[in-house]
Amino acid sequence: MISANTTKMHAEAQETADAVARQFAANADVIDALVARLKRNPPRFIVTCARGSSDHAATYGKYLFETTLGLVTASASPSVGSVYAVQPHLDGALFVAISQSGKSPDLVRNAEIAKAAGALVVALVNVADSPLARIADTVIPLHAGPEKSVAATKSYLCSLAALLQLTARWSGDAALLAATQTLPDKLREAWQQDWSALVDGLKDARNLFVLGRGLGLGAAQEAALKFKETCGLHAEAFSSAEVKHGPMAIVGPGFPVLAFAQDDDTGAGTAAVAEEFRQRGAPVWLARPGATGAGILPLPASQHPACTPLLTVQAFYGAVNALAVARGHNPDVPPHLNKVTETV
Template identity: 75%
Template sequence: MFREAAEAADVVARQFARNRYVVAGLCADLRRSPPPFAVTCARGSSDHAATYAKYLLETQLGIVTASASPSVGSVYGATQSLQGALYVVISQSGKSPDLLRNAQAARDAGARVVALVNVEDSPLAGMADTVIPLHAGAERSVAATKSYLASLSAILQLGACWKGESPLLDALDALPDALRAAWRCDWSPLVDGLTDSRNLFVLGRGLGLAAAQEAALKFKETCGLHAEAFSSAEVKHGPMALVGPGFPVLAFALADETGVGTRTLAEEFRARGAPVWVTAGDAGVGTLPLADAPHPACAPLLVVQSFYRAINALAMRRGFNPDLPPHLNKVTETV
C-alpha cells in the first residue's frame, strides 16, 4: 500500500498525457451537444470518486449530477429515463456484474456511457461509448490508493477540458508536483492520536466530502477502526451529539468556500473536549499540514495523498497488515 500510494504523482502525470486526445474528443462532443444531466454509477472507493464528480461537474459546469443506485437496475430490474444523459461508470476492474448491467441499461435508455476503468480490456470498457483509462498499473494491495487518486484525476481532467478555461486547465500541469509535496507532509500527530481509538468522525464538505468518505473507509478496512464520514453541515443534524471528550474528529478543511465553516465546527468540537485534527495551512496544535493546491478543485487529491501515508503507518501501529485486510478481496463482484 505504501509503495503504490507513493506512485500516485507519476500515475497522474502519465494519465494526463495518455488521455489528452480521448478526453479532448469527448469534451468537444459534450460542448456540441450538452447532456441534460449526468449520472454516476460506482461502488466502494469508486463511489467516493463519484461524489467528487458530482461536486466538480455541478460547481464548475452547472451540470446536475446524480448517483445511480446499482441495485435499481441489477436487483429490481427497473428502467430509468436517461435519454441524452452522460452516464459515468467508475470501476477499477470493470467486471462487477451489477455495474455491467446498469451500464448496458443506460446505453439502451439512450445515455452516453463513459467508463473510467483501470483494466482497459475489461467487459465494462467493451460496452462503453468512451473509455477513459486510469493508467494506474497493477495494484496489489487490497486497499485501493493510486487507482482511487487516478479516478479523481480522470474526473478532474474531464471537467477541466469540458469547461475549457485556463485556471483549471493550468492546474493539471501542476498537480503531479503538488501530489509529491502532499506525500511529504507529516501527519504523524494523527497516527499518534488514533493508535488506541475505537471510533471517530471524518468531516468534509463539497469537494472535500469525497476525501472524508474515502478516509472513513480506509480507517475501517486497514485499521479495524470504526469511522463515519459526514458533511460538516450534515453532521449537525443529529450525529454531532456523540462528539465530546474522548471522541476523535478528523476534519478536512479545504481552501475554498467550505473551509471556514469546517474549521469553525472543528473548533466547536475541540471546545467540547474532543480530540480534533484539522487540515490547515498554518502550524498549531491539532493541525495537519496541507500541500499548496494549484486550484481548489485539486485540494481533495492532495488531502487524500497525505492521508494515505498516515493511514498506512496507523494500520501497522495498530498491528494490522494494510495490504491484506481481513475478509476482503481485491475485486468485489456484486450482483
C-alpha cells in the same frame, strides 16, 4: 512485524504522482475527443454509477461537475437496475461509470441499461479491456498500473484525476487547466507531509468521525473507508454541515474527529465545526491548506480548490498505512476482503 515503509499500500500510494502524470499525457486525445462530442451534444444531466472507493470518487465528480459546469449530477443506485430490473429514463444523459476492475456485474448491467436508454456511457477503469469498458461509448483508462494491495490508493486518486482532466478541458477554465499541469508535483509534495500526530493520536482509538464538505466530502468518505478496512477502526464520514443534524451529539471528550477543510467557501464552516468539537474536549485534527496552530495536519498550498482533495487524500494515505501497522494490521490484506468485489 511488517514495516510501514515496506507494505504494498505504501509503495502503490507513493506511485500516484507518476501515475497521474502518465494518465494526463496518455488520455489527452481521448479526453479532447469526448469533450468535442459533449459540446456538440450537451447532456441534459449527469449520472454516476460506482461502489466503494470509486463511489467516493463519484462524490467528488458530482461537486466538480456541478460547481464547474453547472450540470445537475446524481448518483445511480446500482441495485435499481441489477436487482429491481427498473430502466430509468436516461435519454440525453451522460452516464459515468467508475470501477477499477470494470468487472462488477451490477455496474456492467447498469451501464447496459443506461446505453439502451439513450445515455452516453463513459467508463473510468483501470482495466481497459474489462467488461465495463467493452460496453462504454468512451473509455477513459486510469493508467494507475498494477495495484496488488486490497486497499485502493493510486487507482482512487487516478479516478479523481481523470474527472479533473475531463472537467478542466470541458469547461475551458484557465485556472483549473493550469492547476492540472502542476498536480503531479503537488502530489509528490503532499506525500512528504508529516501526519505522525494523527497516527499517534488514533493508535488506540475505537471510533472516529471524518468531516468534509463540498469538493472535500468524497475525501472524507474515502478516509472513513480506509480506517475501517486497513486499521479495524470504526469511522464514519459526514458533511461538516450534516454532522450538526444529530450525529454531533455523541462527540465529546475522548471521541476523535478528523476534519478535511477546503480552501474555498466551505472551508471556514468546516474549521468552525472542528473548533467547536475541540472546545468540547474531543481530540481534533484539521487538514487545511495554509492553516496553522494546534492540531493542524500540514498540506501543501493547492493551485486550485478542485485539486485540494487529491492532495489531502495523498497525505492521508501515508498516515493511514502507518496507523494500520501501528495497530498491528497488515493494510495489504484486510480480513474478509478481496481486491475485486463483484456485487450483483
